[in-house]
Amino acid sequence: xxxxxxxxSPARTLAEQVYEALKADLLAGLLPAGAPLLTRDLLDRxxxxxxxxxxxxxxxxxxxxxxxxxxxxxRAPTPxxxxxxxxxRIRIAxxxxxxxLAMAHGDDSWEAAILAAAxxxxxxxxxxxxxxxxTAVSEWERRHRTFHASLIAAAPAPRLLRLIDKMxxxxxxxxxxxxxRTEQGKLTRDIVTEHRALAEAVIRRDxxxxxxxxxxxxxxxDAVVAFLQG
Amino acid sequence: xxxxxxxxSPARTLAEQVYEALKADLLAGLLPAGAPLLTRDLLDRxxxxxxxxxxxxxxxxxxxxxxxxxxxxxRAPTPxxxxxxxxxRIRIAxxxxxxxLAMAHGDDSWEAAILAAAxxxxxxxxxxxxxxxxTAVSEWERRHRTFHASLIAAAPAPRLLRLIDKMxxxxxxxxxxxxxRTEQGKLTRDIVTEHRALAEAVIRRDxxxxxxxxxxxxxxxDAVVAFLQG
DNA sequence: CGTGTCAATATTTTCCAAAATCTTTTTTAG
DNA sequence: CTAAAAAAGATTTTGGAAAATATTGACACG
Numbered sequence: 463x464x465x466x467x468x469x470x471s472p473a474r475t476l477a478e479q480v481y482e483a484l485k486a487d488l489l490a491g492l493l494p495a496g497a498p499l500l501t502r503d504l505l506d507r508x509x510x511x512x513x514x515x516x517x518x519x520x521x522x523x524x525x526x527x528x529x530x531x532x533x534x535x536x537r538a539p540t541p542x543x544x545x546x547x548x549x550x551r552i553r554i555a556x557x558x559x560x561x562x563l564a565m566a567h568g569d570d571s572w573e574a575a576i577l578a579a580a581x582x583x584x585x586x587x588x589x590x591x592x593x594x595x596x597t598a599v600s601e602w603e604r605r606h607r608t609f610h611a612s613l614i615a616a617a618p619a620p621r622l623l624r625l626i627d628k629m630x631x632x633x634x635x636x637x638x639x640x641x642x643r644t645e646q647g648k649l650t651r652d653i654v655t656e657h658r659a660l661a662e663a664v665i666r667r668d669x670x671x672x673x674x675x676x677x678x679x680x681x682x683x684d685a686v687v688a689f690l691q692g
Numbered sequence: 693x694x695x696x697x698x699x700x701s702p703a704r705t706l707a708e709q710v711y712e713a714l715k716a717d718l719l720a721g722l723l724p725a726g727a728p729l730l731t732r733d734l735l736d737r738x739x740x741x742x743x744x745x746x747x748x749x750x751x752x753x754x755x756x757x758x759x760x761x762x763x764x765x766x767r768a769p770t771p772x773x774x775x776x777x778x779x780x781r782i783r784i785a786x787x788x789x790x791x792x793l794a795m796a797h798g799d800d801s802w803e804a805a806i807l808a809a810a811x812x813x814x815x816x817x818x819x820x821x822x823x824x825x826x827t828a829v830s831e832w833e834r835r836h837r838t839f840h841a842s843l844i845a846a847a848p849a850p851r852l853l854r855l856i857d858k859m860x861x862x863x864x865x866x867x868x869x870x871x872x873r874t875e876q877g878k879l880t881r882d883i884v885t886e887h888r889a890l891a892e893a894v895i896r897r898d899x900x901x902x903x904x905x906x907x908x909x910x911x912x913x914d915a916v917v918a919f920l921q922g
Numbered sequence: 923c924g925t926g927t928c929a930a931t932a933t934t935t936t937c938c939a940a941a942a943t944c945t946t947t948t949t950t951a952g
Numbered sequence: 953c954t955a956a957a958a959a960a961g962a963t964t965t966t967g968g969a970a971a972a973t974a975t976t977g978a979c980a981c982g
Contacts, residue, residue, distance in 0.1 A: 473762035473943070475965065477750070501934065511967040513743065516935085520707070520747040524754020526854070532703035533934055533973045548851040551789060559785045621778040624756070625855075703973070705935065731964065741937045746965085763943045763964055927980080935972070942965070949958070 480508045481518035488527055488538060489634045490599070495538040499528075525628060543690050546636060550683035553629045557679065558672045560614035560622050565667050568616035573665050579609040580661045584654060603637065609657065613664055613675070636686045656681070710738045711748035718757055718768060719864045720829070725768040729758075755858065773920050776866060780913035783859045787909065788902045790844035790852050795897050798846035803895050809839040810891045814884060833867065839887065843894055843905070866916045886911070 484504075487493050504515055519536050522528045528536045539545070564572070582605045589600035607630065617623060656678050663671040714734075717723050734745055749766050752758045758766045769775070794802070812835045819830035837860065847853060886908050893901040 475763060475943095477965080498933095502932095512935090513746070513966050513968095516743070517746055517750040517965090520750040521754035524751035526851070533705060534975095535934065544848070545851070548849045551793075551849060552786065552852055552855060555785045555789045556782065559781060563781075618774070619778045619781060621756070621775070622782055625782060705973095707935080728963095732962095742965090743936055743938095747935095765964065923982105925980100925982080927978100929976105929978080931974105931976070933972105933974070935970105937970075938968095940965105940967080942963105944964080945960100945962070947958100947960070949956105951956080952954090 475514070476510055477514035477517040477521075480510055480514050481521050483508055484518050485522060485527065485631075488522070489631060489637075491635060493538055496540040498535045498537045501535065527631075541635065541690070543687050546633075546683060546686050546690065549629060549632045550679060553626065553633065554676045554679050556622060556626050556629065557610075557614060558676055560617045560619065560626060561664065561672045561675050563617035563619060563622075564614045565616075565664060565671060567618055572612075572616040575612045575615065576609075576661055576665060579605065579612040580657060583609045583657065588653070599637070609661075613660070633682075633686075636690075652681075705744070706740055707744035707747040707751075710740055710744050711751050713738055714748050714752060715757065715861075718752070719861060719867075721865060723768055726770040728765045728767045731765065757861075771865065771920070773917050776863075776913060776916050776920065779859060779862045780909060783856065783863065784906045784909050786852060786856050786859065787840075787844060788906055790847045790849065790856060791894065791902045791905050793847035793849060793852075794844045795846075795894060795901060797848055802842075802846040805842045805845065806839075806891055806895060809835065809842040810887060813839045813887065818883070829867070839891075843890070863912075863916075866920075882911075 493499060499519075501512070501515070504519075505512065508515060519528060519530075523530045523536060527538075529539055530536045583602065586600075586602040586605050589602050610630070611627075614623065614626065656674075660671065660674045660678060662668075663674055714723075723729060729749075731742070731745070734749075735742065738745060749758060749760075753760045753766060757768075759769055760766045813832065816830075816832040816835050819832050840860070841857075844853065844856065886904075890901065890904045890908060892898075893904055
């Protein structure tokens with residue numbers, strides 16, 4: 463086997479690892495929002511020196527995942543209804559655009575990937591919402607995200623796709639809320655139907671597909687908002 | 693005068709200052725794109741220690757302004773036609789959304805601010821394009837940016853506005869190209885007309901305003917693309 | 923009892939040198 | 953002479969101690 467062909471840069475730096483761990487914890491809601499994050503605690507939690515930690519934090523600040531203030535450290539922004547609406551508005555605008563592009567450029571293998579992702583999602587059991595408890599990311603959720611990514615994967619617009627990924631990350635913070643507080647039976651039927659209709663419309667290049675996607679996202683947003691307010 | 697009412701956090705950290713200087717230099721095209729940025733040079737240029745510099749770099753990486761690779765430092769991404777189209781596509785989608793929102797929520801003082809910004813822009817002399825030379829940001833350009841910001845300022849969506857600001861930053865990198873390579877006479881007339889029509893449509897809440905804005909941005913994009921290809 | 927000042931403490935930020943990694947040059951083997 | 957291996961040099965990355973700033977608590981004063 464030729465080693466030259468191996469990925470040229472598996473040399474992950476400590477700061478990157480801390481960045482990823484921190485981001486994952488942030489998205490999972492494992493770090494308190496609103497209150498400042500104590501350097502000492504984080505140092506302890508991720509077992510590294512000051513430099514890698516601060517670099518990871520700075521990068522997350524750049525991504526808008528954390529807020530930094532003068533000499534007062536960083537903190538995770540507190541969730542709010544207005545923020546949910548803000549984020550979903552951006553997601554809808556961007557994903558519409560990306561889907562339109564993908565439908566214009568996608569080829570056979572793109573279509574196949576969508577069908578495969580849809581099938582994998584349908585076969586995974588829907589996660590059971592447990593009140594007041596932070597549960598791990600379920601297999602269904604992972605596949606759900608993969609499905610949505612597959613829809614727009616054919617868009618020749620790297621920045622757009624990266625940006626969407628970042629916005630999806632932001633909505634992940636509300637993950638625990640997403641499936642909760644709804645009648646289980648009705649919910650699952652709607653979700654499965656919505657996704658299937660969406661995938662089919664996309665593949666047959668139906669012009670209503672972007673609108674279906676926008677409506678799908680709006681429904682999710684409404685569910686999250688309803689939960690936050692209830 | 694009550695000192696308490698002063699901004700609570702004027703305590704700017706060194707890393708923040710370096711971040712701002714670095715970002716400004718990047719947008720002005722003063723740092724070589726494509727090639728890795730040497731730590732030693734930057735340390736020298738901004739006159740600070742390793743930590744603040746690295747923090748500033750990490751933050752810019754988070755913002756997508758720089759690319760980082762393993763143990764091989766950071767570099768400014770090289771401009772390309774595909775990237776211009778990518779960025780403008782995002783800008784158009786987001787600014788359309790923001791303008792629609794602003795038109796729904798804007799009040800009298802918002803309208804007044806638009807008119808004021810438009811007037812200030814019209815009164816500033818258009819910048820003279822100088823071939824193959826990096827010129828400082830002109831007064832007209834500053835006012836032009838302010839005008840565009842004023843259009844969407846009334847949108848109650850802080851994230852959306854921040855994101856747009858970031859995308860405008862990205863297009864700033866192509867600033868030097870924006871007004872170049874066009875007949876001066878024709879150019880000025882079109883630009884002035886486009887802006888005036890846009891401002892008026894926005895204020896009278898004409899539903900075509902978002903489309904006008906999209907077309908205006910598309911024109912700018914086409915000019916930049918034409919320049920890059922010519 | 924409230925209020926402002928000052929010291930004590932805690933936390934963040936910065937510098938700097940050691941460690942790790944990458945790049946270039948030199949050496950060695952085929 | 954070519955290609956792999958080793959060494960030397962340059963650059964990035966990291967840990968920890970010192971400096972700067974913010975926060976808390978004690979104390980004096982009105």
